[in-house]
Amino acid sequence: MTKIARLDEYKNMLRSRVIALIDCNNFYVSCERVFDASIQTRPVIVLSNNDGCVVARSNEVKKLGVKMGQPVFEIENLIKTHNIHVFSSNYSLYADMSNRVMTVLAQFSPTLEAYSIDEAFLDLTDLNIPDLTLFGKEVKAKVLKFTGIPVSVGIATSKTLTKIASEIVKKNPEYEGVLDLSFCSDELIDECLSKVEISDVWGIGPQYTKFLTGYGITSARDLKNANENWIRRHLTVVGNRTVLELRGVCCIPIATDYPPKKGIGRAKTFGKEVSKHSDLEESVATYISRAAEKLREQGSVATQITVFVRTNSFNKNIPHYSNSISVRIPYPTSFTPDLIKYALSGLKLIYIEGYKYKKAGVYITKIIPEEFIQPDLFGEYSIIEHHRQSRLMLIIDALNRIYGRDTIFFAVQGLKRNWRMRQFRLSNRFTTNIDELLTVK
DNA sequence: TCTGGGGTCCTAGGACCC
């Protein structure tokens, strides 16, 4: 790239922007409500894997004081006394509903970043929209009409400020779901920022909250006015960016392309504790198979696997053990049988008999695009062999996609799988499985 | 009894090279 081109790019970055954040309200709860009219106004929660923690709450439940991530057993009484409707996480349903929302949003701007399962940024800079609040209301109405999902819209000149706007929208019904901070006076923005607690600022987590509060920085406004050099020293360049973003300078561009992942992990807490090496082998083989599917999906191969196991760290009464190991694979591959082989060789090295294991996981790293594979001149692994293996995996992936997960799987993944997670309160996969469609009486 | 999972980015420090 020439220096001039670089300069243009830089100027473009500094140009003031108009960005909208569209955020689905209580997304998992809203998904469940789309398919059950009887719970529209009832308290609803959705649980994490193994039905362990609360990961989504309806407004009624938030008012009862239930916290994000709170363990279910702590609120069993509340659930009974307030007749809270409880669901296990139904990721097939949520992922499909998310796709529908994104499809609707894509009609409003050519520049869309699907930031998470329930949030998207839209770049509105060059669209010359005369009334941004009206625009926000249109977006909101259309998403609701086409998907049944209610959303909030925050509009501002940086991503961090759109997050702030959307926070304010959710706490203040009088905004009717849309707040535009992009053409506000500085005084008005300052007033908004002073009402936002430091811990609610995007990019400020528990550690930084503790640190900043210790220095009297307790609101978004305090952070906006903080000394940049001091922030950079203690919160690194990431914190520095947050400060600039609060000042309305867009430093975090909208990402419309999705680069291949650098690490792909799968880890789960077991439904019940296991001790046998064979049970751990089944789980590790299953996790690595899933991770390998993801690896192939993005057209990559890898040369390293990390395997870890751990006992239940919450239980102080049993001996605790936690260990991990990284295994190098001598050639880049995405071939499930090989990945299983190396993962299990790692597991063998860290498995100790006698412990009750509660969790295991794998992490694939040193990922490169498939095209970058260097043919091995002397070794047993040839490019021809790679193509043969790729074709086999292609067919297996296709069969599992069409006929359902685990239509074909490897024997070492096991049949009983008594470590599998608990999901007692799962709703139907209404939109992705023909046998689970909604029945209208 | 029961406590989630899947990611990203940044920095410090060690190994190694010339």
Next chain:
DNA sequence: TCTGGGGTCCTAGGACCC
């Protein structure tokens, strides 16, 4: 006895996000 310094790569660990 005296024993450089700068650059790069890699990894582990720590912060954050939803």
